[in-house]
Amino acid sequence: MSGTKTLFDKIWQNHLVEVQDDGTCLLYIDRHLVHEVTSPQAFEGLANAGRKVRRPDLTLAVPDHNVPTTDRTARIESEEGRIQVETLQKNCKDFGVPMFDLQDIRQGIVHIIGPEQGFTLPGTTTVCGDSHTATHGAFGSLAFGIGTSEVEHVLATQTLLQSPLKNMRVTVEGALPNGCTAKDLVLAIIGKIGTAGGTGYVIEYAGKAIRDLTMEGRMTVCNMTIEAGARAGLVAPDETTFNYLMGRPMSPKAGAWEQAVEFWKTLPSDEGAFYDKEVTLDVSEIVPQVTWGTSPEDVAPITGTVPMPTSFKVDGKPEAAQASLDYMGLTAGMAITDITIDVVFIGSCTNGRIEDMRAAAEVAKGRKVAEGVRALVVPGSGLVKEQAEQEGLDQILLEAGFEWRDPGCSMCLAMNDDRVEPGQRCASTSNRNFKGRQGFGGRTHLVSPEMAAAAAVTGHLTDVRDL
């Protein structure tokens, strides 16, 4: 097996600037995404030390976490949020960092805009001060989240000190059945390996079910890799990848394009390459997935029931499950479809792309949001929004009683004014169901966009296949 390499090995070795005596690697960073929450102290550090940004041309900034999703010109109500956005604007100006500002149609969630612009490319290293940077792994880019002092390190040096990671391959076989999406696939994986299952690893996703996914779907899967504890997720680039990237504003231009594709084709793992761990899953029999608890591993099929805490055999899990049920206000044994909901959120870097908008509109078409339910659709970027409007999706959703909003992180983490109120229950297409994630006291059920729209029109968690 010597001489054979995985996709991860190839990218890692391609980016080594230096290996120190203790094994720590100085890794070159090709793509750095920056947003307003985790960057202010990093820029401040640069300013205090009289340093500059080494490669502004490899850096792209966007405000997304704090931005209002109603009116682009509206003043950000929270003073702290407003200051963070203004600070980003000033820093980008001072340091010459390209930025998509609030009025720019290209503005959106940092992990949506990178791929959309062709900034994210196969074989690269991509970082951002944000754990869901894993999203970009869908393109065969080694992409992971970093802390504020590391953000400063990358800004100043375009490199990062890192220890090597282990390699895990998750092979997903079978064809996704009707009504099931990439979201259901990744929820099923997390349900199987748990939220610590990937700790210390980079996960490469392989197998027919992954190959069959669109780029949007692959991004959804890689996005939630972090919820399985792994630092990064990877999918080998193929024709689907190349077709998605061709002609994007920052993709290689004609001439360089052929050369790039030729190089990208050398990236997939070699036959017989070594993985530290292998997991296999067949998804041909799965049904739409829903979370019932406050950890993304608390997954159940929509056809199932809320589990008994005592049914878990892992140490500490029965107690954690009981605490989850108490917080979520659920009773063990009740049918998942009996869970009523107050809020629906369709958006986030997990499911805020055009396909997700289409999926939601498809279910919403000719139906009405149930009485008493508030349903928000928040496109992931200005360009997603524009395309959806060109396709008339906004009209379908508005007619059905959904709110159609401006792009941003929104109710994924409730840093702006979009919040789930205490005790309210939300069917959400985002990625984290932690206590209070969508607002203090809010209860989150993670689902696909189809399932979220289905819940919106019935008022309870619903098997979209039954509609």
Add this chain to the structure above:
Amino acid sequence: MQKFDKLTGVAAPMNMINVDTDMIIPKNFLKTIKRSGLGKNLFDEMRFDREGNENPDFVLNKPAYREAKIIVAGDNFGCGSSREHAPWALLDFGIRCVISTSFADIFYNNCFKNGILPIKVTKEQLDDLMDDAERGANATLSIDLESQTIQGPDGGEVKFEVDEFRKHLLLNGLDDIGLTLQKVDKVDSFEERQNASQPWLAGVAKV
């Protein structure tokens, strides 16, 4: 990072153990966008009352110690959370050195990252230094990192230990970034190679 070679200054005595990071900088000051500016809230709950008035009994409010550059404190200084805001606040106030019998691990590391020298001494040495510090502005301490010594006001000298590598970083004002910047040639040549093999990567993002 500011380099640290020699420091002469007033030492403020804090004769208490377990000075934790919550005391150093309470958590309501963490929602900032800055590392600087935290000095005014250093030891906030001890320094000020509820109305924001200075507590005259707190050491850093006493005339002799308002310009202190050194803190001499009891065992286990800097315990509690990992917040880097604690050394940021000390530094912003003007403290460049903390002397104690022991430090919490993370705080100890964070100090070096921010140009602060934490010095570990024995119990007897600490007692002597505490006595010196009690004498206020008349009794400055002089610290020489190169020779690893603390000079007391009466000519007494204390030798201390410090990790060679960390000493090197502090003496030269090198943080991780400073260190990596010393390898800029390697980064340059990496970029040259990459630019030749994958020319499509550069120059993509524009203002």
